[in-house]
Amino acid sequence: GKKGKEYFNKRLLKSETISKFKLGYALEGWDGLAGFLSKKQVDLKKAEQAGLLIPKKNGGYYDRFRGRVIFPINNMEGQVVGFGGRVLDDSLPKYLNTPETPIFHKGELLYGLDSAYKYIRENGRAVIVEGYTDVLALNNHGFYAAVATLGTALTSNHIRKLKGFTTEVVVIFDSDTAGKDAAMKSLPLFLNEGLSARVMVLPEGDDPDSFINRSGLEDFLKNLEKSVPMFDFFMESRLSGGDRNISGQVEILKEILPVLSEITSDLQRSVYIQNLSEKCGISETIILEEVRKIIDKGP
Numbered sequence: 001g002k003k004g005k006e007y008f009n010k011r012l013l014k015s016e017t018i019s020k021f022k023l024g025y026a027l028e029g030w031d032g033l034a035g036f037l038s039k040k041q042v043d044l045k046k047a048e049q050a051g052l053l054i055p056k057k058n059g060g061y062y063d064r065f066r067g068r069v070i071f072p073i074n075n076m077e078g079q080v081v082g083f084g085g086r087v088l089d090d091s092l093p094k095y096l097n098t099p100e101t102p103i104f105h106k107g108e109l110l111y112g113l114d115s116a117y118k119y120i121r122e123n124g125r126a127v128i129v130e131g132y133t134d135v136l137a138l139n140n141h142g143f144y145a146a147v148a149t150l151g152t153a154l155t156s157n158h159i160r161k162l163k164g165f166t167t168e169v170v171v172i173f174d175s176d177t178a179g180k181d182a183a184m185k186s187l188p189l190f191l192n193e194g195l196s197a198r199v200m201v202l203p204e205g206d207d208p209d210s211f212i213n214r215s216g217l218e219d220f221l222k223n224l225e226k227s228v229p230m231f232d233f234f235m236e237s238r239l240s241g242g243d244r245n246i247s248g249q250v251e252i253l254k255e256i257l258p259v260l261s262e263i264t265s266d267l268q269r270s271v272y273i274q275n276l277s278e279k280c281g282i283s284e285t286i287i288l289e290e291v292r293k294i295i296d297k298g299p
Helices: 002-010 015-020 032-039 044-049 113-123 132-140 156-163 177-193 208-225 230-239 246-261 266-280 284-297
Strands: 024-026 053-055 061-063 068-074 080-087 095-097 126-129 146-148 168-171 196-199
Touching: 002 024, 002 068, 015 132, 032 044, 032 053, 032 061, 044 053, 044 061, 113 146, 113 156, 126 132, 132 146, 132 208, 156 177, 168 177, 177 196, 177 230, 177 246, 196 230, 230 246, 230 266, 246 266, 246 284, 266 284
Parallel strands: 126 146, 126 168, 168 196
Antiparallel strands: 024 068, 053 061, 068 080, 080 095
């Protein structure tokens, strides 16, 4: 496990954090786990069903995770139901997850929630980040109310899980365009579940891992307090880019109307339409008509 230890040390992770999240390393050989399980007389078919082994064409099995640091993924009872693995070189894929199994469903699980939920409940707020190392870095610095999606977009199931512990979620996406688009696409999910959604903006090129390791917990918390409502974040990011002319406004409408059409509550939708009308200077009636067209058209 030396290579794994070196990687986690390079990420400045404390031994307590490594131990808490049961971080590990999968050896580079093709059948290290398969051979170990055979010696323990474990049914390799079950290991295949669990996503740990892959069957060979000519019989037998080889390990799914090889030469990767390993992040165990727990359910709410703290039981390991899957794994994430990261390579230590430039090979692809950079991250590899357990495939869908009877007990592992990416669209329902959030990394770190089994330990974070009590802190989320205490703080009245959950923080969603994009990766395992972001959760680990925040924990390393004493912030325990963070969870991450498993390389997939946020789902209603994710948000429903968080809804059991809090009424507010702060999402920290990357500051690039893809991150902003991901924030906007998740807005209807939060609205339809009745959760307040805010966005924390990090400096260009930063993620929570790099930011908190450079600036510390205090600066992270200050930025967290400056988080803005998700809809306002989207509008400001678009309008601040010189999109106040007619063509720019049309582009904003093209992006946001499909989002508004996904909101199931007419009352909530009307509030956002009013807000959009004020910011863009376009009649509420016209916006509502366009949204209705999208709804009537269907998926």
